[in-house]
Amino acid sequence: MSTRTRNSLLLLLSASLAQAAPQPHIPRKEGIQWGACKHETGGLPVECATLAVPLDYTNSSSDETLDLALIKYPAQNGPSKGSIMLNFGGPGQDGLNSMIAYAPIQGPITGGDHDLVSWDPRGTGQTLRFQCFEPEELGQTYLAGLPDASDVSPGKIWAEATIVAKSCGERLKDTGDLVGMAFAARDMMQIVDALGEDGMLRYWGISGGTALGSTAAALFPDRIDKVILDGVMNVHEYYHKSGETNIVESVDATFEGFIAACFENPKKCPIASLYGSADEALSAVEKLFEKLKYEPIPVFAEGSPPFLIDYSIVNSLIYSTLYRPSDYQFLSIALAALLAGDIDALVKILGSSSGVSAIPVQAEAVMGIRCGDKIPRADKLSDLDELEEEFHAMSKWFPGFARGAYVYACAQWPFEAKERYEGDFNVKTSNPILFIGNTYDPVTPLVSAQNMSAGFEGSVVLQHNGFGHLSIVQPSNCTNEIIAQYFADGTLPKEGTVCEPNVPLFGNDEELPTGGEEPEATATQEVPAPTDDAYEETPAPTAGAE
CATH class of the missing domain: 3.40.50.1820 (Alpha/Beta hydrolase fold, catalytic domain)
Known part of the structure; x- marks a missing residue:
């Protein structure tokens, strides 16, 4: 240290x-x-x-x-x-x-x-401005995955965090x-x-x-x-x-509350048409997460290069969209398409959104401020074993979201705030x-x-x-x-x-289309996406104009 x-x-x-x-x-x-x-x-x-x-x-x-x-x-x-x-x-x-x-x-x-x-x-x-890399230096994306994506993900992300921490230390040593x-x-x-x-x-x-x-x-x-x-x-x-670990203390209750609200408002949430109860839907999501860890889905979308839908992408998308109730209907439509295996519908839904409207957070600034303020450091990944267990004990659904990138990078950070x-x-x-x-x-x-x-x-x-x-x-x-x-x-x-909030979840007046039409995202984003934030590694797409 x-x-x-x-x-x-x-x-x-x-x-x-x-x-x-x-x-x-x-x-x-x-x-x-x-x-x-x-x-x-x-x-x-x-x-x-x-x-x-x-x-x-x-x-x-x-x-x-x-x-x-x-x-x-x-x-x-x-x-x-x-x-x-x-x-x-x-x-x-x-x-x-x-x-x-x-x-x-x-x-x-x-x-x-x-x-x-x-x-x-x-x-x-x-x-x-805390900037460790020039845009042209980012040919490889670091710290994009979640440590729970596979058995080897923690080691890979730790090594990537080593690269990022040392690069920041060299460029910003003064x-x-x-x-x-x-x-x-x-x-x-x-x-x-x-x-x-x-x-x-x-x-x-x-x-x-x-x-x-x-x-x-x-x-x-x-x-x-x-x-x-x-x-x-x-x-x-x-x-x-x-x-x-306090970060994820309520995320499971938030996600499960979102699923429960779907079954209380089935006309506005297509997930309710796929399963008989909230418990069945949650069981299906659990199976989906496990499947995506080992069988990512290749996607060939017209007008864009091929890409993979994997565990990290889906888990991060759900978590980050839980930040904004105005996007919950969009999330319900996208997740229903994914659970039903209808990838064409999923691509159409994602494409119908207006794109990322969140205020951009400079990821290196997040690390520069957060990591310099942190007092503990670690020499190797195994030093964090107890902490890893705490995250898993705190959250069943999203133990990796607040863990990987910033925890691993901060543990190896080369300097501390004065x-x-x-x-x-x-x-x-x-x-x-x-x-x-x-x-x-x-x-x-x-x-x-x-x-x-x-x-x-x-x-x-x-x-x-x-x-x-x-x-x-x-x-x-x-x-x-x-x-x-x-x-x-x-x-x-x-x-x-x-x-109490003025309007409950799914409390808008819009219902899903009927007659076999492909549902489109209808939620609107009235409040800027709070990109804290530090934990939001991948800003969620928002549906409709901000």
């Missing part, structure tokens, strides 16, 4: 004191000069800017700076009552492009009385340790200071953004005004485990935090929100009794009203509050 960040006892003591001591608000003399954005804005009334921040917060003798790329979506209901910082997850998702997709959704939910501000966090977009949650949190507070407001943090972090929000609240507990963490990561595991929060997240913030967790979230389970809330004194967990990843993907007027009220005056819901 590299000892670059621990080369002296003094540095350790200094970092420890920095985490424990209150961080004073020191207004920056220069403000932010907002102006026109240089990238595509989709017609939104956004403004952009740059802000110089210290390149290395651990080196007080250096005057080197880094320019952060900023974006602002002004308050839509009159003069702003202050700024709300947004972070969109991953970690690895940029801020500028993500703001274009999310601001029209999150802005009205906040009440429309605040400016929304975001930035490209270190390693993403325009800010110290800057790779300058990305990570702690520095991103300090960057965010630099922005807060430069805004020239009250110096307090108002923040809505989604998915991977909850790891940033938790870290910022722990580092700057006296500067917390109103902070919402929605789709909560278990940050204890993020920092202290080679792999976050600063990492190493505290216990037992914190009293100046104002209490609102955590939000979905009952059936395939990647950030409700238990993670409860786990993190337990350490933040006075915080409350709002249970959004819906499916998918984040509260906004299956909207609820109840949840939205609580968010708006919290940002308005800090009012928290009562402990134990549960909000």
